Amino acid sequence: xxxxxxxxxxxxxAVAPSGCGEQDDEVVRVGFSQFAAEGSWRAANTASVxxxxxxAGGFELEFSDQEQKQEGQVADLRRFIADDVDVIALAPVVQxxxxxxxxxxxxxxxxxxxxxxxxxxxxxxxxxTRIGADFRSEGERAGRWVREHAPGARVFELQGTxxxxxxxxxxxxxxxxxxxxxxxxxxxxFTRAGGRDVTAAALEAWPDVDLVFAHNDDMALGAVEAVxxxxxxxxxxxxxxxVDGTREGLRALAAGDxxxxxxxxxxxxxxxxxxxxxxxxxxxxxxxxxxxxxxFDRTVTAAEIDARTY
Ligand code: AHR
Numbered sequence: 447x448x449x450x451x452x453x454x455x456x457x458x459x460a461v462a463p464s465g466c467g468e469q470d471d472e473v474v475r476v477g478f479s480q481f482a483a484e485g486s487w488r489a490a491n492t493a494s495v496x497x498x499x500x501x502a503g504g505f506e507l508e509f510s511d512q513e514q515k516q517e518g519q520v521a522d523l524r525r526f527i528a529d530d531v532d533v534i535a536l537a538p539v540v541q542x543x544x545x546x547x548x549x550x551x552x553x554x555x556x557x558x559x560x561x562x563x564x565x566x567x568x569x570x571x572x573x574x575t576r577i578g579a580d581f582r583s584e585g586e587r588a589g590r591w592v593r594e595h596a597p598g599a600r601v602f603e604l605q606g607t608x609x610x611x612x613x614x615x616x617x618x619x620x621x622x623x624x625x626x627x628x629x630x631x632x633x634x635x636f637t638r639a640g641g642r643d644v645t646a647a648a649l650e651a652w653p654d655v656d657l658v659f660a661h662n663d664d665m666a667l668g669a670v671e672a673v674x675x676x677x678x679x680x681x682x683x684x685x686x687x688x689v690d691g692t693r694e695g696l697r698a699l700a701a702g703d704x705x706x707x708x709x710x711x712x713x714x715x716x717x718x719x720x721x722x723x724x725x726x727x728x729x730x731x732x733x734x735x736x737x738x739x740x741x742f743d744r745t746v747t748a749a750e751i752d753a754r755t756y
Contacts, residue, residue, distance in 0.1 A: 473501075474533065474726045477508045477526025478561070479519045481539035484637050485664040486692045490756030491562060491712035495535070498715030505719065514539055514607070514635075523547045527554045532726040535718065536573075537561040540609040548572040557725050561718060563611035574725045577718050577735040579710045581612050584689050585619025587741060588659055591687060591706045592624045599657035599685065602648045603631035604641055604669055606661035612636075612710075616661045616689060629655060634665040641668025642675075649676045649684075660688045663695030663707065670703045681705065691739070693754035696746050709739035713755055 476499055480492050492511070499505040508526060512518030516539050526534050527550055534551055536558055538544060544565050551558050552571055560576035567573075592599060603620065606613040613633070621628065630652045634640030641660060648655060649672065658673075660666035666688035673684045680686060681702040688695055691709035698704045714737045724731050742750075 473504055473506050474723055475506045475508070475529075475531045476533055476535055476722055476726075477522065477529065477531040478510070478535040478537075479522035479526070480509065480511045480537050480561075481516075481519055482514045483511055484514065484635070485662070486694065486756055487662060487664070487690050487710065487712050490692075491537075491714075493756075494713040494715035495561070495718060496715070498719040499722070503719055504723070512539070516540055516543060520544075520547045523551060523558075527551055527556055530554075531556060533722050534558045535561050535722060538563050538565050538611070539607065541566045541611050541614065542609065545569045545572065559718070559722055559725055562712075564615075565611070575721060575731045575733055575735055577714060577721055577737065579737045579739055581615025581710075582619040584708045584710060584739065585616035585621075586623050587619075587708045588616070588687050588689060588706070589620040589623030589625075591708075591741075592620075592627060592657065592659065595705070596657055596685060597627075599627055600629045600652070600654050601627045601657045601659055602645070602652060602655040603628050604645060604648075604658055604660040604665050605631055605633045606636040606665070608633050610636075613661060620659055624659075627657075628659075634660070634668065636662050636665060638664040638668040641665025642671045643668070645669040645672035646675065649673070649678070656683065657685045657687065657705075660686060662710075663688050663690035663692045663698075666704055667694060667698060670698060691742055691754070692756055693751055696742060696751045696754060699742055699744060700746050700748075700751060702744070705743075707742040709741065711737050711739050 499507040510522045558573040562578040634644040658669045670680045673680045685705045689708045
């Protein structure tokens with residue numbers, strides 16, 4: 447199935463290969479390199495992808511989790527190539543440094559789909575598409591909320607893993623709208639402990655900070671802990687704006703500990719399954735599949751919080 451699929455993709459042909467109807471019934475062998483289980487968003491993303499790529503859906507999944515290590519993900523991709531999977535799904539921990547291994551996948555005729563985060567590459571045809579949120583828009587929407595509701599606030603930007611698509615996109619978006627309000631920034635690595643420790647240090651370094659823009663909910667919850675530990679009141683002395691929309695994040699929003707949350711939806715496993723099936727069958731797919739997200743404020747209801755799956 448896959449040799450034909452890649453030939454069609456490379457030729458840029460917009461039709462499915464002949465015999466595609468019979469091939470739809472075939473099992474699609476997928477190698478999925480996830481980079482971590484660092485928090486609740488990532489766990490939900492992994493669960494959604496694994497459920498959608500189950501044998502009942504016609505998939506055979508080789509799954510790997512690499513503890514935030516790019517070298518481990520490169521090794522994953524080489525193993526998937528050696529195993530001759532039909533298609534590779536890569537959730538890249540950082541943006542840079544993928545060209546060599548993606549060139550190997552391309553030479554082996556195995557298409558790659560980026561999951562969640564994007565990459566920077568000079569390699570033509572490095573990947574078929576990327577499915578995931580628009581991180582820049584998330585940062586812009588958080589910035590617009592700050593501009594409108596806290597125009598005089600002095601902002602500490604609690605960034606995600608440096609060099610990751612989620613960090614660079616959210617930073618660029620926020621800075622484009624409210625960058626002049628940022629007095630300091632540091633990374634908390636997208637983890638709750640990182641968010642707590644880095645915010646504690648920031649409140650000492652910049653005592654006049656009165657708003658934290660956290661690149662995800664886990665770090666935002668850590669920031670709230672640090673604000674309290676510093677003897678200051680979250681939501682009163684220091685406001686916290688965040689991205690994700692986890693159940694715990696929305697509970698903190700309803701309780702007044704967070705101000706505003708831009709949603710980043712991790713549960714796109716079914717959409718990914720459709721894309722992988724099409725790519726493996728040699729169909730053309732859009733270069734980019736955007737997973738939409740809404741925004742939450744203090745009007746969030748108990749029913750909305752209970753309905754969260756993560
Ligand atoms: O890449 C998406 C981000 O990664 C999510 O916002 C965050 O929670 C996760 O670590």
